[in-house]
Amino acid sequence: MELSSKSEYALLALLELGRGFATGEPMQIRQIAAQQNIPDRYLEQLLATLRRAGFVKSQRGAKGGYLLARSPWQITLYEIISCIEGFEIGKAAVTAPQTSAGAVIAEAWETARQAAEDALSKQTLQDLLDQCKAKQQVDLMYYI
Numbered sequence: 001m002e003l004s005s006k007s008e009y010a011l012l013a014l015l016e017l018g019r020g021f022a023t024g025e026p027m028q029i030r031q032i033a034a035q036q037n038i039p040d041r042y043l044e045q046l047l048a049t050l051r052r053a054g055f056v057k058s059q060r061g062a063k064g065g066y067l068l069a070r071s072p073w074q075i076t077l078y079e080i081i082s083c084i085e086g087f088e089i090g091k092a093a094v095t096a097p098q099t100s101a102g103a104v105i106a107e108a109w110e111t112a113r114q115a116a117e118d119a120l121s122k123q124t125l126q127d128l129l130d131q132c133k134a135k136q137q138v139d140l141m142y143y144i
Contacts, residue, residue: 003081004084004085006046006084006085007080007081007084007085009043009046010049010080010081010084011077011080011128012036012038013032013036014050014055014056014068014080014125015036015125015128016031016032016035017056017066017067017068018068018072018125018126018128020067021067021068021071024067025065026058026059026064026065026066026067027067028064028065029043029044029047029065031065046084047066049083049084050083051066051069054069055068055069055070055079055083056068057069068125071126072124072125072126072129073124073125073126074124075124075125075126076122076124076125077121077123077124077125078117078120078121078123080125081120
């Protein structure tokens, strides 16, 4: 299993918005794109998807931009990835097995899918923000 660039960019954008969540100040697309090295047009499409799903809200005007619609600790990684990738929670993508070998493979895949879903459901955007902050502190200490 691999994280798609689409999901990675969405997570990066949400992390950037999460950093500014406490201030309540909206961020413009070009700010987010510059901070996270995401193409502007691609980010625009991702933020539209995230807005429709209720993860972000937009604010119009001269001081407009995007804000998180919910607190970072209320947003799980599974919610974000399932929104971006277009699959529903609890839905398996395995077809009915035709043989006993196929049944064993289907069971193994379902176990792996469930483990991934459980792990992503336990992690929140706030967890990633905390890990980023801790990593930045370690990196800063390394350079001193």
